[in-house]
Amino acid sequence: MVKTIAVLGGGYAGLRVVKCLTHKKVDARIILINKNKYHYESTQLHEVAVGNKEPSDISFDIRAALPDSVDLIVDAVTSIDRENHRVMLQESDPVEYDYLVNALGFESESFGIKGVAEHSLSFNDIDSALAVRAHIERTLARYATSHDQNDLHILVCGAGFTGIELLGELIERIPEWTRQYSLPEGGITVDCIEAGKKILPMLPENLSSWAVKYLTDHGIKIHSGTPITEVRAGSVLSNDTEFPGNIIIWTTGVQGSHVICDSGYSQKRNRVVVENDLRVKDHPDEFLIGDVAAVPDPDSGRFYPTTAQIAVAQADCAASNLAALLDGRPTSDFHFSSVGTVCSLGPGSGVAAIDELGHWKFKGHKVGLLKRIVNDRSVLELAHVKEMLASR
Template sequence: MANIVILGAGYGGMATAVALERSGQPFTLINKHEYHYFTTLLHEPAGGRNTFDEYSVPLREVLRRPSSEILKATVQELRPQDSKVITNQGELPYDYLVIALGNAPEYFGIPGMQENALVLRSLDTARQLHEHIEKTFASWHEDQDDAKLRVLIGGAGLTGIELCGELAEWLPELAAQYNLPLDKIQLINLEAAPSILPMLDEGLREEAQRVLESKGVQLRTGTAIVKVNPNQVELKSGETLDAKTIVWTGGVRANPLIKEAGFEVDPKGRAKVNEFCQSVNFENVFVIGDSAWFTGEDGKPLPPTGQAAEQMGNRVAENLQAIESGLPMQPFHFNNLGTLASLGHEVGVGSVKGVRTKGVPAALMKEGSKAKYLWHLGGLRMLSQKRGQFKRKG
């Protein structure tokens, strides 16, 4: 059998691995952690909804066959010309490679952003954000610096808005816990574009804004950040805002290793692929998820979403099996199931297969999508293990 190597255990990499394992195809999965975490849900533990261990699953609980090799390692270099991957654990050759390395923050060249802002892109950064906010709020009585009670979130896409929804519920809890003046707590979202949640229609955007503002979130659209200093942001208008917590959720780009390896890339560093999710430069390399520059049927690149990565992973697994069997590969077609945004643990907004939803029904549909994903990972066994997950503590 072919020597297949998968890089990354995010949504795309896991989908590929699960499908290959179910087909009986051996592979090696390289990941820097021994667990898979739920990237699209990181706002929940960051905002105090649940404990962090509920948002990950050990890789060996999903990939249980001995022929499914898991290597805990960090990828340091891609050498597609030589069909090799260089890691901190050594060099690995391959017959076929699946690149699912996820993304890196896109700072758009804003001075000081990378150095002075927190991000939400992994379980570790979510924990760091959570602990930073709690520690900062807890220390307010030492000097009563009101900047400690001001949280700034840059970016009003899905990540930024869902984080606002969680924090809007958690920050008042912290105020009660540490006897803080509730009227001094400020949660401000700064967005350079004219509206929030650009992937949703205007009516749903307006509903999301109404809900968040009713929870005390200040949404400032058309407000560009031009510089970030320690504990301060400078706006294009000339205004400055002091805050001890600054979070950046304003965009992502592909892992820089892809461009460094010589792949043809788009401005976000994603490797160009054909209709089979196959690199246009190296036919034994498949690229999926946030790493892939895949042009959809509308002529636009697919956005970096979990559902796109998962669907790509499934198709690539099928195509690898087709190659092994001497059958033709099948093209990838993205089936857009829609977008759901939680605005806290009880309400949300979104569109599913063209049907608009908001309020409690949207939140219930979001919960249903979590259960569906757990089922895909490990069937009833995984769903049963995690069935208490995602229920708000307390």
């Protein structure tokens, strides 16, 4: 009897698994379940959030990118009945599976800080990115009648990768907002509040320092070593220090999908520690990859960070191991070698450390082109040339 493989999530990892499985021509029915009919490049959501890109620029239709042999169900996963091998859906009947690839992605993480959910906005999909944009534009426009300086104060909570790239996009967008809403020159201010003392620690010191200087030279105020203790309506607190502002954007951290907790997995922050071949202990029919997986690095003993680059590599490994299981062959352990890190600081600048064909370091305008190449490559690997060209 033909086996059924259910793949949950149409993000980088989920789509990559499907593409690899179909390329290998595995003898199995493949079902992809995703809550939207489109795939979006989550690494570019910050550009939509400030209005430098539109949703159509970072998304494509999933059905058009899939082979006809793959079944697509557009619905939200509510839980997984692991004992009975069933995926429970919000609107549709349960889906039965023989093998499961869980790649459900991420959600915003508040770390239990008071007021985050009530008084700040985060973005983890297109709808929430558009909500951030609408809030920014509505608040800036209100200044004409409110004359409240806090309507011009933007607070970015967190200087991780997403937060830093968001700051770069804000630099690009602020002059346009100033003209559009007839605001005083230099009236819009941006403060970034970060608990860690080092910014962009994954990059060499000279590149991270250059990025910080670029941002501060363009008016961004970065408050490192400043842990957020509370978010209020109109301000962010770090112990006794208060930062006023009516635009509060939360980029401090992410966790895995709530479906993990709701399905009874042993987890922390909705991430599950997996075996070296990416399967779940005592559940050899389940693979977890991407943001819902805690994958140990055999060299350091620490868990790999949850990045798109690592998620795609995990997808390749999971697909190969699924093909092996269907053929009665042993699985292989996951191994990862980074090709480097590219951090944009708006469309015209950035910093990058590339580890392919040597160790290359870039900063400035060249990184804008490099980022475009990286984005095009990810679309090409997940879909087709047509979708890549359509995203331009």
